[in-house]
Amino acid sequence: MKRRSLTLPINRVEGDLEISVDISNNVVVKAQVAGTMFRGFEQMMSGRGLLDGLVITPRICGICSTSHLYAAALALDQLHQAEVPDNAIRMRNLTHIAEHIQSDLRHVILMFAVDFAHPSYNKRSFFAEAERCYTPLQGESAISTIKATRQVLEIVAIIGGQWPHSSFMVPGGIVSTPNSADLRKCRQLLEEVVHWYEKQILGGPLSEWQKLKTADELKSWCVDPAHKEGDLARIIRIAEDLQLDRGEATHGFISGGALPLPATEMSNSRSHLFGAGHWQAGRLKDLDLSRISEQLTSSYYRSNSGALDSLFLDKTIPDAEKEKAYSWVKSPRYADQPVETSPLAELLCAGHPLICSWIAEKGVSPLARELARLLRPAELLPAALRWIKETNPKDSFYIEPAPCEAGRGLGIVQASRGMLGHWLEVRDGLIDNYQMITPTSWNASPRDERGMAGPMEQALLGARVDNPDHPLELGHIVRSFDPCLVCAVHSLHKGNRNTLRLGA
């Protein structure tokens, strides 16, 4: 039996990630996923001003800064028991959607599909097409995606001043007061993006796409000559050729609920556009936030409380020499189980018919994760257009909350990569403690005290590697989680943290 060990740094993820695998007879038999950088975000927050999370946490990440801002604002809303006007909820959601569309499509086209254009695949039948579409900074789809995602972000600037790293959401609403001309411009930009998305990604009209409910109907869509040139059909074709649709042994999935509804749309049964939930093997249950815990067995941290029963009180203490530790990522667990959170989790927990049908038939796979990102904009774009239309600029965007000197607030959002939580504890008008659990903490978590591997580690187990010198398969699997290590290790600063080398 031929067995060998590999350690590989993985690029095209946000931040610093290394995977170590043991390969036996071309199959991964052991996998470790490690965040290799610590930047100590949580300690930075203690003693800072009450609103400082709105300025500092967005800067953790250059790709999902609006998600951090939103979570920070929700934690402050809860602390203040603030009333948030519907206009503000709509504008927060609109900007969040703009960021999601940017993140989903940049990830799929620029960071995932780009691997299909790697020279190692030059003997495969799809290579010419992949090279034409996905070559870095040159492929047709890549250039088109750069232009369209740049445009959708103009919406965040109109409402929030800039993307990334604005601080326009505050407890009680948003600081800006967009007028009807601003809203019209947002609508026009979005309508152009819808047109682009139909042509470039779906390969057909949104109104037709929305009729698809099953995996079989999706298959028919993809082979229809009218839709074949869309990136969605192309990526499914290539991924199936590479067997990236092969099901993995599955863990559970969680979603914190995406995009809170304005009061006019709220009902007893519905509080978010995509409801929260915990999905396990086809069964959906309510999410119970009290069942979240963080374990530190394999992480380079000590806990000062010993017990992790309260995230509000837990402090982060780094220890680079800790025995048995191998990652700067912690191990969050739900009901003591490793779970995945992602756009796929979001749609599964919301009962999205097409995604549920696909998973029931084919199981969880790298392709399933990418598919969820490719089709999520089809749900988000109409909601964003509706919320623009419903916003009346004469109504309030902000209601000043009563002052608050002490207390707790929890903000949960579905960031582009999955569930993100900010736990805030305030004393004497200053931040006493700030804890965050990011999507990649869940997905890239190391082993816990019972030795249970994190979701990404589980997905790698059993993977086939044709050439251990160029284990492209492992890159596909890891990147399908769209890992954001800068967030997971609570580091600070924009995503592309490494060096950019340019040379003639």
Next chain:
Amino acid sequence: MALLNIESPHLPDLCRTLDIELLWHPSLSNSSAQEHLALLDRLRSCEQQLDILCVEGFVINGPNDSGRYDLFWNRPKKDLLLELAPLAQHLVAVGTCAAFGGVGNIGEIEASGLQFIAAEKGGLLGADFVAAGGYPVINLPGCPTHPSVVADLLTNLVDGDPLELNDLQAPQQWFDMLIHQGCLRNEYHEFRIEERQFGEPGCLFFHRGCRGPLTSGPCNKLLWNQRSSKTNVGVPCVGCTSPDFPQAYPFFETRNIADIPLELPAGVDRAHYLAYKGMAAAAAPERLKKRKKLP
């Protein structure tokens, strides 16, 4: 990611028209780990020329100056930086963290910038470092750096035109101006009509902690995403291009003495400012007092 937002030309066209070969970028390259290591070897042996090395993020020196908080192939990444810096014709610190340490300065990770720690020269490479092309580390502060500033600097360096740097080693063209310049709330500032509640038309400097009159950078000249800026929509400038960013005291609040900010606009004399602002408030026209003018 902000760099992907430049337009006219967009990033792919910029690289094409300047004939820049992007050797490696953590988010955009599709080279494998082995190819990346081989590239580093070619750079070390000078087989591959390195014209411009752009670095983002602060240098992590901790714990105890070991650099173990930030590893690449089990080696401190700061060692890789020390290796590559002398090989590059031009070394560019993109962002406040790479330039001055930024947010890293308030943590426990012993962060630094490439050639500064906050406003003090030194950092990883030392005060005397000069790259092969004749410039010290070129700082492009901002969180993030405005993408047009990055694009312009690359163009400037490729063209080989002279580059004027200020005391903080940032291009004078973009950083010898204030965020305040071009802010749509300027008239409110002139006549001292203050914003006291979010969303109200008014100047953010007196109570909302706006750093615009104290912070250098082109936000309101270039605008963001071709559309707007934080101060224009009512978000106070947080001073993200400054070497002391993030400030030690709370954001969204102005520290005042006798209702006048403790820190005045850059270079302004306190006594004169008091007299001027008193008169300006008295001279304010009704349309501003009634906050009829939209920012």
